[in-house]
Amino acid sequence: MGxxxxxxxxxxxxxxxxxxxxxxxxxxHSVLADRxxxxxxxxxxxxxxxxxxxxxxxxxxxxxxxxxxxxHFMSKAFAIGAPGSLFPHSWTPSVEIASELESECQLLQAxxxxxxxxxxxxxxxxxxxxxIFDKSSEDGTRFRIYRVGGLQVRTIQEFDVDEVVAAxxxxxx
Numbered sequence: 001m002g003x004x005x006x007x008x009x010x011x012x013x014x015x016x017x018x019x020x021x022x023x024x025x026x027x028x029h030s031v032l033a034d035r036x037x038x039x040x041x042x043x044x045x046x047x048x049x050x051x052x053x054x055x056x057x058x059x060x061x062x063x064x065x066x067x068x069x070x071x072h073f074m075s076k077a078f079a080i081g082a083p084g085s086l087f088p089h090s091w092t093p094s095v096e097i098a099s100e101l102e103s104e105c106q107l108l109q110a111x112x113x114x115x116x117x118x119x120x121x122x123x124x125x126x127x128x129x130x131x132i133f134d135k136s137s138e139d140g141t142r143f144r145i146y147r148v149g150g151l152q153v154r155t156i157q158e159f160d161v162d163e164v165v166a167a168x169x170x171x172x173x
Contacts, residue, residue, distance in 0.1 A: 005044040006036055020052060026059055032139060066139065070156060073143050074167040076108045078154075080133050080145065091135050108152060108169040126153060126165075 008016060009025050016024070024045070028035055035042050045051065069086045072078050083091045125148035133145035140159030145152060151170055157163035 003039060005042065020047070023052065023056055023059060027055065062139075066137075066141070069137065069141075070166065073154060073156065076110060076169065083135075087135070088137060107171050109171075111151065111168045111170050125149065125151075126155070129153075 006028070009021060009028065027033065027045075030036070045055075065086065072084060072086055078084075081093055126146055129146040129148050131144040131146050134142070135144075136142045142157040142163070144155045144157070144163070146155070147153075151168055153165060154167040154169075155163045156166045
């Protein structure tokens, strides 16, 4: 039953409605679910309208959390030492490291002009820079912070997508 279900999800001419197929593809995304490995033992989910409605609401809530995560990460308020409740608890470093990194976010000033320009100099700087922060969330999204000269560059890389500059800050004097 499992291989038939996943073949139906993968097919362009599926018997599923397009919106239902998109929903189930989101739920059974290869990064988030290993259910395909179960083969014939996999039992497909209930396809009733009430179940799919509830599933849609849960997926919408998760999308909202991901959007809030990105927004917070791109803000001056995001602190390496205290990422906050939107991020996995494992991202919070030990007390000693947290206090050292916490004060840095107080000194940051946004430089949106650098982000919008995506200058070749900035991109070259990122190629040679080592991330001072590099964490992935459970959905496969990777969040990185680099120091490039006097800049703090924050990038986001979603699963199977190129890394993009999300925010650029400079240290205030």
